Structure formats: structure tokens, C-alpha cells
Amino acid sequence: YRKVCRCANALKALGIRKGDRVAIYLPKIPEQTVAMLACARIGAIHTVVYSGFSAPALLTRIEDCQPRMIITADVGYDRGKVVPLKPVVDEAVAHSPCIEKVVVVRRQKPGVTLSSPKEIDWDDWLKVENSFCAPEVMDAEDPLYFLYTSGTTGKPKGVQHVHGGYMVGTYLTTKLVFDLKDEDVYFCVADPGWVTGHSYIVYGPLLNGATILMAEGKPDYPTPGRWWDLIERYGVTIFYTTPTAIRLLMKYGEEWPKKSDLSSLRILGSVGEPINPEAWLWFHRVTGGKLPIMDTWWQTETGAILVTPLPCTKLKPGSAARPFLGIEADVVDRAGKPLPPNTGGFAVIKKPWPSMMRTIYKDPDRYKVYWNTIPDCYTAGDVCRKDEDGYFFFMGRADDVIKVAGNRIGTAEVESALVSHPAVAEAAVIGKPHKTAGESIKAFLILKQGFNESPELIQQMKDHVKHELGKIAVPQEIEIVSS
Structure with a gap:
């Protein structure tokens, strides 16, 4: 509670007010929950973006809701590996003039270097704030959050x-x-x-x-x-x-x-x-x-x-x-x-x-x-x-949404990512039954003239989808067809 109030006061100190949007791109750590509740306390609208999404996917969501700031971390941890997060945010923010401040939870020691005054350390941001913040008076129909989910068209809703x-x-x-x-x-x-x-x-x-x-x-x-x-x-x-x-x-x-x-x-x-x-x-x-x-x-x-x-x-x-x-x-x-x-x-x-x-x-x-x-x-x-x-x-x-490990992936999103590869003329994506994940993604592609199928090209396409959308949207299978 005290940390939520400090975070709420810190948001207000940066000029965040009722109705402003705040993007949150954090792994599953307590700061993620604190940031969400702090936004709710002052009437700011949070939009949490899953930290497995790529920079282009993050940018799409930023462009749509126009947040004034983003809260992120230097890294996440997965299967004993360090997963860099701030470089993803850096890439997205470089194309997002709406972002005024970037707050970073620094988990590694020594901490990643921050570019002042735009980038702020989470601990430094909170430590000077009061541990009580009066909640904003809200109407029942005031927006609490935006959450982007896949649909049957390419753009997340x-x-x-x-x-x-x-x-x-x-x-x-x-x-x-x-x-x-x-x-x-x-x-x-x-x-x-x-x-x-x-x-x-x-x-x-x-x-x-x-x-x-x-x-x-x-x-x-x-x-x-x-x-x-x-x-x-x-x-x-x-x-x-x-x-x-x-x-x-x-x-x-x-x-x-x-x-x-x-x-x-x-x-x-x-x-x-x-x-x-x-x-x-x-x-x-x-x-x-x-x-x-x-x-x-x-x-x-x-x-x-x-x-x-x-x-x-x-x-x-x-x-x-x-x-x-x-x-x-x-x-x-x-x-x-x-x-x-x-x-x-x-x-x-x-x-x-x-x-x-x-x-x-x-x-x-x-x-x-x-x-x-x-x-x-x-x-x-x-x-x-x-x-x-x-x-x-x-x-x-019943529609063109695939559920991979319970996560909704729109076929149009994956198709759009694939056709943005220089070798791909057309793409069609389907869901296939998968023993563990429920469904997996399979893509059928028509190549442009001058490109020939090879294991290297298939891997390039998977890497391209990973960059455009994130690991979660990478097709497990890619099949090249003539028509």
C-alpha cells in the first residue's frame, strides 16, 4: 500500500493526471502490480504490454493510446537467461514522440546507464515521495485501463x-x-x-x-x-x-x-x-x-x-x-x-x-x-x-484467432508480419492442434520471384516474425507453396 501511494505521488510529480495514459512494459515482478494500482489510484489509464512482445508490437500499442510515459525494467529472467527489455523500449520510444519519461526498474548490478532527464531510476523516483496518496474521485464509467488483444484483423484492439x-x-x-x-x-x-x-x-x-x-x-x-x-x-x-x-x-x-x-x-x-x-x-x-x-x-x-x-x-x-x-x-x-x-x-x-x-x-x-x-x-x-x-x-x-498456450494470436497479425519480409509474396496462417500448447501456428507462403526455399530462409522468416511481434507469434511450421 505504501509503495503504491509513493508510486502514485511520483506519477503526479511528473505531471500525470486523471485520464492520462501510462504504458507498463514489465516482467512479472511486484513493481508491475504497484504501477498498475498507482495509476488506478490517481485516475490515470494504464496499458500493460506483455514483456514478451517485440519493439514493433510495443510501438503499435503506444501509437494507438499515446501514453505520456512508460515504466519498464532493464531485464527479465527466463529459464536462467537474462532477457533484455530496455533495448526493446528504446527502439519503440525512438519512434514515439508522445513518451515524455521512461522509468526503469534496474534489477542488474551495476545498473544500466540512464539518459537523464528523460530516463529515471524506479527506486530514486519513489524514495522521495510520501507514503500516502489520497485516491482520485472517479465516476464508475471512467476508464481504468486499455488492454490490447488480438482480433481477426491485423491491428490489435x-x-x-x-x-x-x-x-x-x-x-x-x-x-x-x-x-x-x-x-x-x-x-x-x-x-x-x-x-x-x-x-x-x-x-x-x-x-x-x-x-x-x-x-x-x-x-x-x-x-x-x-x-x-x-x-x-x-x-x-x-x-x-x-x-x-x-x-x-x-x-x-x-x-x-x-x-x-x-x-x-x-x-x-x-x-x-x-x-x-x-x-x-x-x-x-x-x-x-x-x-x-x-x-x-x-x-x-x-x-x-x-x-x-x-x-x-x-x-x-x-x-x-x-x-x-x-x-x-x-x-x-x-x-x-x-x-x-x-x-x-x-x-x-x-x-x-x-x-x-x-x-x-x-x-x-x-x-x-x-x-x-x-x-x-x-x-x-x-x-x-x-x-x-x-x-x-x-x-x-469460430474466427481467425489462434490460441497458443491460452494466448490469443490473430492470424492476420502473423500474416502481415510475414508479408513484410522481402522474400514473401503471400501468406496464409492457420492453427494446428498441439498436444501441449493447444494450438500451434503454421504458415503457408508464396515466395517472390528470385527467392528459393532453404532452411536458412525459413529461419530468417521465423526471426523476422519474432522481431515484428515477439517469440509467442513465431510459426512452428512454415510451408512454401507454389500457389
């Missing part, structure tokens, strides 16, 4: 959430879905660069006064027992993870969870993509065979969980159960007609809910598509079926 309804949705779903109590230690493995980290690391749990655990890095480094060890070490009681992570840990076998005392756990959760029954059953078994798994369905646009079991609900492996309190969801055909049990159709929400996004920033026509695709409904873009008990089984996307 800036989903806008507001203070009032978003807080209601995240507070209530965290409290009821996870049966949250004062004594709980809550561990969500998401990154606040994505919406799950916003809603179920930062806002929902902290609105409930929860003790949260954050962990930078991967679940299988330095050993596949890392998360299980953290659960034992910190007495974690609620563990919210992803199907991709569960499938990754499955590969290493059941001996790793058996090495740790998991008796503190009482509630499990899954998020990001449909969980296959095999992964559900494995997760249930290795954690003791008695714990309820909250298989939750929701989206960046919904802000909070919409379809989910509760801890008292009868569970079915692979099902997100029924709509949350007050949510009217259904499975319909393209005309909006409800479908009979066990018939695949489109997931829709029939009435507004508190935490729903209010618009797409600078693109209201794109926002209307959600409500106009199927008459009088919010169309989620997911394919789904309901069984005879009204339980929802989500089956994947």
Missing part, C-alpha cells in the same frame, strides 16, 4: 474497461468462484500482460484483501517441480493455472507433484482455453483426487468469469459448467436461435453484465461487431455445446 463495473465483476467472481477467505494464499500463474493477470492476480484478489503469490519464469525451470515446491513452501490454498501448463507438467510424470506436500490446497482453477478431460483428470488426481477444479470461461472483453462451476457444483471433466450468477448465456445458430442439447453452435451472452468492456478504444465500429454479428446478443467468437444438464463445453474459436 484496445479493449477498454472502467472502474465501477470491472471492480464489481472481478471482486464478486474471485470471492465466489474460489470461495476466497481471509486466510487463503492465492497463486494465479498468469502474467498481468494478459487479462487473467489483470483480473485474477491484481484486481479481483486484492479487492478481496487476499494474499497473492507471483512467480516469474516457467513452471518447469529449474525443475518440473517448481510450482509444486512453491505451493508447499508458501502454503498455497488456491491454485489457478492453464491447460497448457497442466499438459506441460503431465509430460514429466506424477513423481514431481508427489515430491511436494500439497495438502494446503483446497481449490483449483483452469483458465485460458478449454481443458481436455485427460488433463483435467490428471490435475485432479495429482493434487489428491478430492479438490474441485473451477474450469472458468471468459475473455479479455468480458473482464471477468462468465461461465464456471462453483466449489459446491457437480463437476464434469472438460466442462465450464453453467453461467455465473446473473449471466444469461446460451448456444445458438447464426440467426440467434437456441440449439438443442449436444449441438455445436456459437456461445453468446444475451444481457449486459457489470464487467463488460465499454468500447474498443478509437474504434467504436469494431465494438459494435460483437453485438451485431448475431442479433441482440454479445457474440464471443467461441464454438460451444450444452449438454442435457445445461453444462457448457467450449470447443475453440
